[in-house]
Amino acid sequence: MSHIHELMQKAVEFHGHSCPGLALGVRVASEVLKLLGPHASDEQLVCVTETDMCAVDGIQALCGCTFGKGNLIHRDYGKMAFSFWRRSDGKALRILARPAMESDPVVSRLKQKQQTVGLNKDEALLLDEKRQERINGILENPLEEVLLFESLSSPPPSPTRSMPSLVCERCQESTMESRTRRFMGQVLCIPCFEKLDAR
Ligand SMILES: [Zn+2]
Numbered sequence: 001m002s003h004i005h006e007l008m009q010k011a012v013e014f015h016g017h018s019c020p021g022l023a024l025g026v027r028v029a030s031e032v033l034k035l036l037g038p039h040a041s042d043e044q045l046v047c048v049t050e051t052d053m054c055a056v057d058g059i060q061a062l063c064g065c066t067f068g069k070g071n072l073i074h075r076d077y078g079k080m081a082f083s084f085w086r087r088s089d090g091k092a093l094r095i096l097a098r099p100a101m102e103s104d105p106v107v108s109r110l111k112q113k114q115q116t117v118g119l120n121k122d123e124a125l126l127l128d129e130k131r132q133e134r135i136n137g138i139l140e141n142p143l144e145e146v147l148l149f150e151s152l153s154s155p156p157p158s159p160t161r162s163m164p165s166l167v168c169e170r171c172q173e174s175t176m177e178s179r180t181r182r183f184m185g186q187v188l189c190i191p192c193f194e195k196l197d198a199r
């Protein structure tokens with residue numbers, strides 16, 4: 001099995017299924033590992049992801065960037081784009097999926113039918129085939145057909161530090177201070193603050 005398919009297999013174990021989105025994340029991760037090296041120590045590599053869809057699991061599974069460690073940051077821009085910084089020397093880049101890799105009209109039509117009236121056996125097979133084709137294309141097509149690379153000069157986002165917690169005066173739950181709201185002299189957590197707001 002080729003290296004990229006080995007990486008895909010590892011990511012599928014983490015993600016739970018194989019899909020084109022994950023394949024894109026794997027292709028990105030494989031380039032990042034080549035360009036910025038394997039993450040020597042855990043927080044060496046920082047990633048800002050502009051999507052929270054399947055693709056980001058390829059990054060989490062292969063690059064050592066995870067939400068829990070604080071070196072994976074989500075900016076909810078809805079773009080298939082990932083920025084990476086190597087802390088040791090500041091080397092950084094942004095990788096973007098080429099639009100052509102994002103949609104296939106036949107697949108969209110079949111998916112829509114699957115969700116409404118359902119697919120017959122042939123259509124289901126075709127969809128499966130198309131999906132596998134797409135996965136292979138994302139993993140194997142020439143790099144310039146799949147991804148765009150941009151250099152980055154901005155510094156990496158600052159590392160997350162452990163923050164003091166406050167107790168919400170309504171639900172009494174301990175809440176990271178930076179996430180609390182103040183209302184009429186009370187310290188509130190976000191859900192309690194939003195409940196007030198909804199009334
Ligand atoms: Zn998926």
Ligand SMILES: [Zn+2]
Pocket residue numbers: 168169170171172173188189190191192193
């Ligand atoms: Zn509360």
